[in-house]
Amino acid sequence: MSLTENAIAPSIAKRFARIAGTGSHLPPRRLSNAELAAQLAERGVETSDEWIVERTGIRARHFADEHTTASDLGTIAARHALEAAGCSAADIDLIIVATSTPDMVFPSTACLVQRKLGVHGCAAFDLQAVCSGFVYALSVADSMIRAGTARRALVIGAEVFSRILDFDDRGTCVLFGDGAGAVVLEASDTPGIVACEMHADGRHVDILCVPGTVAGGKVLGDPFLKMDGQAVFKLAVGVLENVAQSVLAKAGRQCSDIDWLIPHQANIRIMQSTARKLKLAADRLVVTVDEHGNTSAASIPLALDQAVRDGRIRRGDCVMLEGVGGGFTWGAILLDY
Numbered sequence: 591m592s593l594t595e596n597a598i599a600p601s602i603a604k605r606f607a608r609i610a611g612t613g614s615h616l617p618p619r620r621l622s623n624a625e626l627a628a629q630l631a632e633r634g635v636e637t638s639d640e641w642i643v644e645r646t647g648i649r650a651r652h653f654a655d656e657h658t659t660a661s662d663l664g665t666i667a668a669r670h671a672l673e674a675a676g677c678s679a680a681d682i683d684l685i686i687v688a689t690s691t692p693d694m695v696f697p698s699t700a701c702l703v704q705r706k707l708g709v710h711g712c713a714a715f716d717l718q719a720v721c722s723g724f725v726y727a728l729s730v731a732d733s734m735i736r737a738g739t740a741r742r743a744l745v746i747g748a749e750v751f752s753r754i755l756d757f758d759d760r761g762t763c764v765l766f767g768d769g770a771g772a773v774v775l776e777a778s779d780t781p782g783i784v785a786c787e788m789h790a791d792g793r794h795v796d797i798l799c800v801p802g803t804v805a806g807g808k809v810l811g812d813p814f815l816k817m818d819g820q821a822v823f824k825l826a827v828g829v830l831e832n833v834a835q836s837v838l839a840k841a842g843r844q845c846s847d848i849d850w851l852i853p854h855q856a857n858i859r860i861m862q863s864t865a866r867k868l869k870l871a872a873d874r875l876v877v878t879v880d881e882h883g884n885t886s887a888a889s890i891p892l893a894l895d896q897a898v899r900d901g902r903i904r905r906g907d908c909v910m911l912e913g914v915g916g917g918f919t920w921g922a923i924l925l926d927y
């Protein structure tokens with residue numbers, strides 16, 4: 591081999607990204623459907639545990655107190671992920687926070703997490719893709735690691751959706767919760783992440799949005815979450831099957847290769863329908879929507895961490911992550927844990 595070939599060999603060696611550790615955090619205040627229904631009844635809003643369970647599978651959610659922000663939740667989740675990965679914040683060279691409920695207009699929640707972790711210098715930015723945010727963020731971190739731009743990334747999904755809920759709108763306020771999940775993603779000679787896809791269709795911006803903004807020292811427009819639930823439901827069911835099939839084809843794998851399916855946790859009916867279409871047994875589906883509600887960008891890393899910590903997901907298992915949400919956005923990641 592010539593000197594030149596020798597010199598370029600390391601830079602063309604295949605590089606992958608693998609999850610080194612996971613972590614999560616839920617704010618302590620848990621509200622059952624019955625407790626939430628009782629609070630809503632006081633303001634004349636009628637709902638019931640039966641309706642919420644039957645239509646969504648949700649039994650409870652966690653709400654942060656008024657002083658707790660997305661960066662607070664995200665920092666605790668990140669610390670757990672770092673501990674699981676056996677590294678410290680100083681070993682991280684990239685922080686991405688997927689959130690739609692940032693602490694401030696700017697700077698990014700990622701910069702606030704970096705400060706709370708007591709480090710500085712590494713790249714830190716937020717990624718906004720609503721409930722697809724974690725899948726988008728993990729795909730971006732994977733690309734950056736494979737490109738050699740980063741070696742070890744903290745990828746976090748952190749949300750305080752309770753801040754943007756209209757508690758007079760029973761069609762949405764019973765669905766969401768607060769929480770955060772995180773992973774440490776690091777460079778590896780073997781996958782790791784096998785295949786990813788991200789998609790968006792901006793024609794559907796109106797079916798799930800918070801239309802307000804800040805201008806002239808005031809909130810301009812409506813600062814609460816609006817959703818056409820049925821329109822989102824129909825789109826979600828279609829794209830989740832298609833994107834899973836597409837990512838499997840890219841990876842050269844079959845549905846039967848999937849050990850665990852972790853879709854965005856919004857509605858048990860959407861999740862079960864996706865599992866059925868992929869011909870997966872019900873016990874291959876990781877479900878946290880019952881206890882967490884829909885935590886948007888935090889839902890997938892929360893579910894992943896739960897299944898890793900309770901021993902269901904083991905090293906080498908094939909895991910499909912699927913995000914879907916406002917934008918309209920969707921995406922999937924196939925990985926060997």
Ligand code: UT7
Pocket residue numbers: 636637638641642645646721760761762764798818819820822823826856857860884886914915916
């Ligand atoms: O995170 C991004 C992804 N998001 C999603 O995937 C959410 C997708 N959509 C859904 O999960 C479902 O569409 C919902 C759970 C939001 C709604 O379920 P649905 O079966 O589509 O119900 P609906 O909106 O068609 O409403 C049915 C009935 C209505 O009453 P009428 O008009 O039939 O008398 C609603 O007013 O249920 C009523 N309703 C409620 N009743 C009691 C709506 N919300 C409530 C409630 N409690 N909280």
